[in-house]
Amino acid sequence: MHSTETLRSHGTACPATSADGGCTDDQIAGDGYTCRFEQGARPESLILNMGPQHPSTHGVLRVLLELDGEYIVRAEPVLGYLHRMHEKMAEVKTPAQFMPNMGRVDYLHALAWNWAYVGAVEKLAGIEIPERAEYLRVITCELNRISSHLLWWGAYLLDLGAFTPIMYAFDDREMLLDLLQLMTGSRLTYSSFRFGGVYTDAGPAFVQGVRQFIPHLRSRLPMYTALVTENIILRRRIEEVGVIPQDMVTRYGASGPVARGSGIAYDVRRAEPYSVYDRFDYEIPVRHEECSMARYMVRMAEIEQSLRIIEQAIESLPEGEHMHPKAPKPSFKLPAGESYFAVEGARGKIGVWIASDGGKTPYRVKLRAPGFSNLALFAECARGTLLADAVAILGSLDMVIPEIDR
Amino acid sequence: MASIFRTLADLWSLVVGLGITGKEFCKPGVTVHYPRAEVTPEAAASFRGPIELIGLDKDPAKPKCIACMLCVSACPSNCIAVTRAPTPKPTPEELKAMAEAEARGEKPKKPAPPKAPGTWTYDFSLCSLCGSCVEVCPVDSIGFSHDIYMVGTRREDFVFDQLARLARKAAARKAEPKKAAPEAASAPAPAPETAATPASEA
Structure with missing residues (x-):
């Protein structure tokens, strides 16, 4: 679980995020996906990673959520971890x-x-x-x-x-x-x-x-x-x-x-x-x-x-x-x-x-x-x-x- | 007033659920407590375990396989590797006959390679147990084992030298006292092999 604080500290380590809407390669904090999602977060909202993602677990789904208190502002399922071609x-x-x-x-x-x-x-x-x-x-x-x-x-x-x-x-x-x-x-x-x-x-x-x-x-x-x-x-x-x-x-x-x-x-x-x-x-x-x-x-x-x-x-x-x-x-x-x-x-x-x-x-x-x-x-x-x-x-x-x- | 009754009716559903759980609690368990108990061989009989070679009726240590390579080409994951047995060296008489035939200007009759496999390696770690090889085999030399408790700690444990495995199995069956008509294919596997065949030079 990420609190707003931890993500914002990511933000300081990754200053390029706010400017043009994309991280440069050496500045990606966490994974690229979180980085991209972060930008929309309002100051009072909380970004939450719901669900585990790990290649060795089968059939689990990761959903990125932006929360306002207990309410969901945005939800984004992250796919591709089990892509087997x-x-x-x-x-x-x-x-x-x-x-x-x-x-x-x-x-x-x-x-x-x-x-x-x-x-x-x-x-x-x-x-x-x-x-x-x-x-x-x-x-x-x-x-x-x-x-x-x-x-x-x-x-x-x-x-x-x-x-x-x-x-x-x-x-x-x-x-x-x-x-x-x-x-x-x-x-x-x-x-x-x-x-x-x-x-x-x-x-x-x-x-x-x-x-x-x-x-x-x-x-x-x-x-x-x-x-x-x-x-x-x-x-x-x-x-x-x-x-x-x-x-x-x-x-x-x-x-x-x-x-x-x-x-x-x-x-x-x-x-x-x-x-x-x-x-x-x-x-x-x-x-x-x-x-x-x-x-x-x-x-x-x-x-x-x-x-x-x-x-x-x-x-x-x-x-x-x-x-x-x-x-x-x-x-x-x-x-x-x-x-x-x-x-x-x-x-x-x-x-x-x-x-x-x-x-x-x-x-x-x-x-x-x-x-x-x-x-x-x-x-x-x-x-x-x-x-x-x-x-x-x-x-x-x-x-x-x-x-x-x- | 109505809402109180509704709440009580709603709460009653919890009592009903608890009643079901309580009843179920008193029933005997339905699971098989491995390793104290094992699934019966009858229950595992239809299970597709790692494939194995089936021996000849006359000589169970020798496979029916004719090394036609159909299974090798049918396999989706390339987990079967078969080589033909080497052609035996022509005997002096055959050599003589060949030389004579050549002298007469005829085509010399070379000894044909035997229709038997030289090596038969199977990599269970790649196999998806689809049954393509079993289906395609023209002489029914491949079957599924029903070994459901197979374990290994190394990658090599899952590479079987099937010819050696067949010979071991035949020897084990010979050694054990005769039961009522042991069948090559459907008899339950003898004791699970403790050490799976180490990787042959494949």
Whole structure:
């Protein structure tokens, strides 16, 4: 934490800051970012570095705040600490070799990223997918969405000072991970979808496990509601806090539960149906309160809807192959052209755009991360709120920092 | 008056929460207390651990590998290095046959290099366990181990000489008393290897 005094003493050591709005190289005190931010600080305001930043910690966000007492005058998220050049790596690796990267972009909903990339390649190369593989993709992707929401639920409450709920969330999430491990072989950074199918076929153990898990989680959800959702401390902390009006959502391009919490019923699964999502009966939860509580309620409702989708998919799981017999070998070449494929991730619209010139590796790959757009509105949304509310707002946006930096 | 009732109703939500926590407190724990307890081999059976070579059915100490190098080219992180076994020196009879063939003006028939790996090195520190090599292997010579408790203190601990590892594993399996039909691929790993293979001359 920096007090005004320490920053001002920086200022004396760094006199060039005020003149032309930039430090000269040898005069940068602290880091360049703080230096640039400092100039706007009014004499009575306080600059605060919220959140740690260190390369060895994963998924932490640094936010620079200018405070007037307890109120936020300016907020600026500082990005780039977890930038791993995924887009550049896609240009030097063959599509098959790039696949494991997709499990590492968003570690909480890795299968959605798997799907976005696989989908874009399949669209460009015209690869067919067996029906069973489509169903397996839907089931695993939705299971993954639930595990992502459960972890968000626990971590958000942890941010707000409630410790116990994450224990319950992890208890249930552990069962989910056991199921996903059967299908993908890993517990977090999945690399399971393949061009033309999925890596493993679902055995009876998986099908049986999913059938048992659905009623189990349904029986736990009322407990979640009684323990947390109806808790008055939580309600007072997040109700009517962090109001994101619809026009802010559209201006920043926010999607997912952030948009749906503001009354915009946009869900890629419904808006541009991909795979077999149009065969299932489910709702898109939408809330109109526009506050943190609305986003919370949307995610809790989404868990139930995902369970509905999984239930229908597992009952109608067709027999057949999990890999198309004509699925390409790993050394296949992408035809020249462009393709874009979007899926609904736990945080919003995930898009992958591939441009290929017919070479061994794609010419350019663009990854559209929903978290980046969702975080972008934080600066505007947090202005004028209390410091403690900024934590509630940030958490309600459900940030996964590796995804934002990519 | 109404606000008092509302406050009381609000406070009641805290009692409800405490009740849930209290009930949960009396239930048995759900976690596995490592190292006093370990995850069952069945639970780890589907887990992708570091890859390993799979031996021939007849001779478990020899890999099925035919050194086709498909895994080397499929690997996204270049963590596999395979070399072919050296071509055996032609025997005097073969040399004689070659010389005769050359004298007749025919193409001499050189001995073909054996379809087996000479060295098979795997750097687990680079591996992301994507399974590309397992998928691409034409003779199913690569599989995932289910070693979930592997630790190392040096970078070299994660560079495996897979041929030596396979031989060690086969020897260990031979030594232990026969259980009901041990399967090469799916049998739970024997005792976790204490000292991982030190880096070979890779």
